[in-house]
Amino acid sequence: MLSGHPPENEQTRPMSRDEILAILKDSGALRTGHFILTSGLHSDTYVQCAQVLQYPWRAETLCAALAEKVRAQATEIDMVVSPAMGGVIVGYEMGRQLGVPAVFFERVDGVFTLRRDFTIPAGARCLMVEDVVTTGLSSRECMAAARAEGGDVAAEACLVDRSGGRAELGVPLVSLLELDAPAYDPDALPPHLRDIPAVKPGSRKLGAA
Numbered sequence: 001m002l003s004g005h006p007p008e009n010e011q012t013r014p015m016s017r018d019e020i021l022a023i024l025k026d027s028g029a030l031r032t033g034h035f036i037l038t039s040g041l042h043s044d045t046y047v048q049c050a051q052v053l054q055y056p057w058r059a060e061t062l063c064a065a066l067a068e069k070v071r072a073q074a075t076e077i078d079m080v081v082s083p084a085m086g087g088v089i090v091g092y093e094m095g096r097q098l099g100v101p102a103v104f105f106e107r108v109d110g111v112f113t114l115r116r117d118f119t120i121p122a123g124a125r126c127l128m129v130e131d132v133v134t135t136g137l138s139s140r141e142c143m144a145a146a147r148a149e150g151g152d153v154a155a156e157a158c159l160v161d162r163s164g165g166r167a168e169l170g171v172p173l174v175s176l177l178e179l180d181a182p183a184y185d186p187d188a189l190p191p192h193l194r195d196i197p198a199v200k201p202g203s204r205k206l207g208a209a
């Protein structure tokens with residue numbers, strides 16, 4: 001049982017794969033091109049969750065469905081932790097849906113750090129929340145940071161698991177949508193990516209302007 005509860009008047013219902021894909025597509029979140037992912041891998045597909053999360057009512061709809069899946073796992077949690085930037089909005093809305101506090105970690109010199117006087121009570125059961133999981137590296141880094149702060153990471157939830165279920169997190173992963181999106185080593189690009197200039201949408205190693 002979760003210790004939290006959904007807000008009053010919140011309508012929660014399962015969403016079909018087609019409904020989730022329709023919301024992502026309609027929001028412009030599903031992108032094709034040549035992308036450098038945070039792991040350094042390249043892909044012709046990018047899920048820009050910020051595009052869908054810019055509509056608060058869509059963030060609410062998606063997170064209500066994800067929170068329902070988390071509740072179905074009967075994982076007890078006391079709080080949500082998430083990695084900035086991608087995890088901030090989805091972490092906040094998941095905290096709201098589950099009726100628990102939500103804090104976020106920020107990269108300082110590349111290392112996930114708890115700032116803004118956020119604290120994690122000793123032994124607090126944490127739900128790690130991400131927008132997207134690809135290799136799971138960011139999740140593992142943020143979970144390690146949460147444990148170092150005293151948290152007990154019980155599970156992870158994400159909007160999109162684009163590893164096709166293969167990411168190894170060391171805790172159960174609940175995803176709203178599973179995608180099997182290919183990602184390539186930079187020196188093993190397929191022909192259709194070789195001639196397209198690559199863009200890097202994420203914030204890891206982003207320099208100051």
Ligand SMILES: O=P(O)(O)OC[C@H]1O[C@H](OP(=O)(O)OP(=O)(O)O)[C@H](O)[C@@H]1O
Pocket residue numbers: 037038039083084085086087130131132133134135136137138139201202203204
């Ligand atoms: O599973 P992984 O291989 O780690 O990839 C997924 C991570 O990549 C993106 O973050 P990114 O580092 O691009 O920065 P952002 O959250 O600031 O956009 C996304 O928000 C996840 O955190």
Ligand SMILES: O=C(O)c1cc(=O)[nH]c(=O)[nH]1
Pocket residue numbers: 036037038039045046047048049086131132133134135162202
């Ligand atoms: O692996 C990533 O960096 C990544 C992939 C993706 O589809 N969306 C995203 O925000 N990050």
Ligand SMILES: [Mg+2]
Pocket residue numbers: 083084085086087138
């Ligand atoms: Mg991120």
